[in-house]
Amino acid sequence: MRLLVTGSKGFIGRNLVESYRNSSYEIVELDLVDGADVRTADLSKIKPDVIVHLAGLSGVRASDDDPESYISNNVEGTVHLFNEARKHGVERIVYASSSSIHGNGDDVPVSMYGLSKRMTEDIADLYYRRFGVKSVGMRFFTVYGTYGREDMAVGKFAKKMIAGEPVPIYGDGTQSRDYTHVDDIVSAIHHCVESPRVTCDYVDIGAGKAFTVMDLIKALAEALGVNNPTIIFCMRHCADVDATLSDNSALGELTGFRPRIAFAEGIRKYVEWLRGQ
Numbered sequence: 001m002r003l004l005v006t007g008s009k010g011f012i013g014r015n016l017v018e019s020y021r022n023s024s025y026e027i028v029e030l031d032l033v034d035g036a037d038v039r040t041a042d043l044s045k046i047k048p049d050v051i052v053h054l055a056g057l058s059g060v061r062a063s064d065d066d067p068e069s070y071i072s073n074n075v076e077g078t079v080h081l082f083n084e085a086r087k088h089g090v091e092r093i094v095y096a097s098s099s100s101i102h103g104n105g106d107d108v109p110v111s112m113y114g115l116s117k118r119m120t121e122d123i124a125d126l127y128y129r130r131f132g133v134k135s136v137g138m139r140f141f142t143v144y145g146t147y148g149r150e151d152m153a154v155g156k157f158a159k160k161m162i163a164g165e166p167v168p169i170y171g172d173g174t175q176s177r178d179y180t181h182v183d184d185i186v187s188a189i190h191h192c193v194e195s196p197r198v199t200c201d202y203v204d205i206g207a208g209k210a211f212t213v214m215d216l217i218k219a220l221a222e223a224l225g226v227n228n229p230t231i232i233f234c235m236r237h238c239a240d241v242d243a244t245l246s247d248n249s250a251l252g253e254l255t256g257f258r259p260r261i262a263f264a265e266g267i268r269k270y271v272e273w274l275r276g277q
Contacts (some may be wrong), residue, residue, distance in 0.1 A: 001024070002050075005025070009031040013029075014095075015202035029064050030046075041081065051192055053078065055073070056073050063113035092193075097139045099178070104241050116253070134197070136254070137203070138188065139205060140180065146273045154179065158224065162226075169233050169234065170236050177211065178246045181259075188205045191256065192254070195255045201271070203251040204250065205251055208245075208246055210244065223267050223270075
């Protein structure tokens with residue numbers, strides 16, 4: 001089976017491609033780093049059986065400053081890919097959505113990034129109802145781990161602690177997140193690629209338990225062996241939500257898989273990898 005992975009050089013994409021080494025899948029990579037733009041990709045030349053669509057712009061706060069780019073990359077790119085899938089008989093698209101579509105628990109996005117991801121789910125719904133293109137929208141919850149992005153809290157905080165620099169917290173530290181290790185994300189993607197039950201589905205993929213930012217600081221400090229890291233409290237960004245918490249029941253029903261890596265274990269795994277860099 002030929003599997004096209006868009007955004008293959010990104011955080012999750014890189015982990016996913018590595019996980020398919022020595023598998024029966026033929027992996028085709030598409031990434032802007034290599035000069036390949038999902039917004040203009042020609043699938044007649046690639047002829048994939050399944051697409052894992054991870055390409056796009058991420059980051060809640062940055063989306064406020066450049067909304068046009070988020071719509072172009074996340075929405076227009078997804079429309080093009082679904083249309084190419086329709087024309088060339090792709091079996092299914094497994095694509096990256098986000099916990100950001102949930103907003104503050106009322107399913108109203110509070111950022112352009114969250115809105116762009118909500119729009120990708122609407123695109124998927126339309127292409128299933130009109131053209132029968134099967135898909136799974138994967139709502140990722142605060143992913144961290146190997147190759148993790150430095151602009152996200154786990155990586156940023158860890159590197160500040162290692163350097164002996166103050167750790168900036170936007171807000172009072174009581175806001176909570178469902179931190180999800182990338183190994184669980186990759187396993188969930190495998191299951192979504194292979195599940196025989198896919199039609200047009202949306203699934204949360206998270207650890208299923210929320211921890212505050214202060215909990216994260218404590219866990220990182222313990223794993224790194226840092227005593228009493230210095231914290232600077234900054235003004236909270238208006239695009240940040242109060243809390244996120246996944247409901248993995250739809251993922252379990254669709255694939256039989258539920259994330260397994262506990263918070264403390266995942267932080268230790270991340271710190272071990274980071275120290276090896």
